[in-house]
Amino acid sequence: MVGIPKVVEPFTNGTGGARRPQSNKADKSGGKKVEQAAPVDATKYSSDYIKKFKASVETRQATFEEMIAWLLELGRIAEEIVELAIRVKKKLKTNDRAKGATLKFECKKRPSSNGQLYISIRIRREGSDVTKGLTGVESAEARKLLSPMVGRDVTTSVLPLIEQINAVNDALTVLSELAPSFDDFREPGQSSLLKAWAKAIELYGIAASDALKGRIDQFLDVDAELLEQAFLFNHERNNVRFNSILCRMVLGHTDPLGPRGIQFRIVRKIIPTTGVRVSNPLVSVKKYRSRLQDKKALEASLGxxxxPEEMEEVRANRRKRSYTPWITVDLISHCHLGTQIRDVLHRQKKIVACMEGWSRDRDFFQQLHQQRVRICKKRT
Incomplete structure (x- = not known):
């Protein structure tokens, strides 16, 4: 399968650095042979990674299908909110503690709202008229606000309505990235605002579902190109040796959206009997090299x-820095790949170009998936 080198998980020693590979050469103390590590089945690691990769991609596809189907159900979700709102409004009329209180709803016509439903409570008592907005208010804050005004019983009934409206509003905000606009589906008529909103949500959900399909197809095209570039990067490295740079997809074993992106890794050990390459992420190698350079500089100054305490003091006094996940000329030199500088940077440039759109789409899918899960929880 393209883009999948035969690589196992990173290995480190107790200090976080790479373990020194064992060998069968004589040591410096007395010529005693160092025992070779137990053989590792290269086929097992390769097939295991392929199996996990396929499972991750299948999970992602299932999540995409669930999100598409969920958008088709937005109309039903909106209708449930309307039914709940009607029940709560009836309770306000029959509850003595809530006399004078009414719920107000509004769906503003502006691009920034994208169909968001605004809810507020209005209370008229003894010549006073107080209106409090409830849209976006968290449950604990809403309870604290409403309880003194309408009592605990009514507050308990209103809270689920506020939570469901907020959840749908947040989902509509995420969906505003897609081409269709909610305002395109408003239908003129004499029906109540809530019923008109629910009907528009139904039509909007169908259009958004089609738009989501298109964005998923676009993402999968880029995903295929990204895997192809990863395969070419690994293919162009020829024979893999110690310090070679490999490219692989990062698997989120429990991530509903599958592989999380591309990662460059540095080979720190090759098991001779099996050919399995043990590697560390490029960022961890950069951190290790930085620490090693500090150690050499401090050793030169101290003689x-x-x-360990002196090392920690030096590291603590260093300016905090983040290590990029990308290959640099300095790292290429460290890996003794100087003759491949042009090819490595050229292929990395293509990978980065793919990753820009790939990451942007995946972030969108991640937000939408989170909103779907949140709404589904509110309905149960």
Whole structure:
């Protein structure tokens, strides 16, 4: 399968650095042979990774299908909110503590709202008229606001309505990235605002579902290109050796949206009997090299090996820095791939170009999936 090198998980020693590979050469102390590590089945690791990769992609496809189907159900979700609102409004009329209180709803016609339903409570008592907005208010804050005004019983009934409206509003905000606009589906008529809103949501959900299909197809095209570029990157490295750079997809084993992106890894060990390549993420190698350089500089200034405490003090005084996940000329030199600088950077440039659109779409799918899960929880 393209883009899948035969790589196992990173290995480190107790300090976070890469473990030194074992060998069968004589050591410096007395010529005693160092025992070779137990053989590792290369086929097992390769097939295991392929199996996980396929499962991750299948999970992603199932999530996409669920999101598409969920958008087709937005109309039913909106109708449930309308039914709940009607029940709550009746309770306000029959509850003595809530006399004078009414719920007000509004769906503003502006691009920024994209069909969001605004809810507020209005209370008229003893010549006073107070209106409090409830849209976007968290449950704890809403309870604290409503309880003194309408009592605990009515507040308990209103809270689920507020939560469901907020959840749908947040989903509509995410969906505003898609081509259709909610305002395109408003139908003129004499029906109540809530019923008109629910009907528009139904039509909007159908259009949004089609738009989501198109964005998913676009994403999958880029995903195929990204895997192809990963395969070419690995293919162009020829024979893999110690310090070679590999490219692989990062698998989120429990992630509903499948592979999380591309990661470059540095080979730190090759098991001779099996050919399995043990690698560390590029960022961890950069951190390890930075620490090693600090250690050498401190050792040169002290004239002796620094203590762990001295090393920690030096590292603590360093300006905090983040290590990029991308290959640099310095890293290529460290990996003794100087003759491949042009090819490595050229292929990385293509991978980065794919990743820009790929990551943007995946982030959108992640937000939409989270909103879907949130709404489904509110309905149960």
């Amino acid at each position: 002796r090996a620094p203590t």
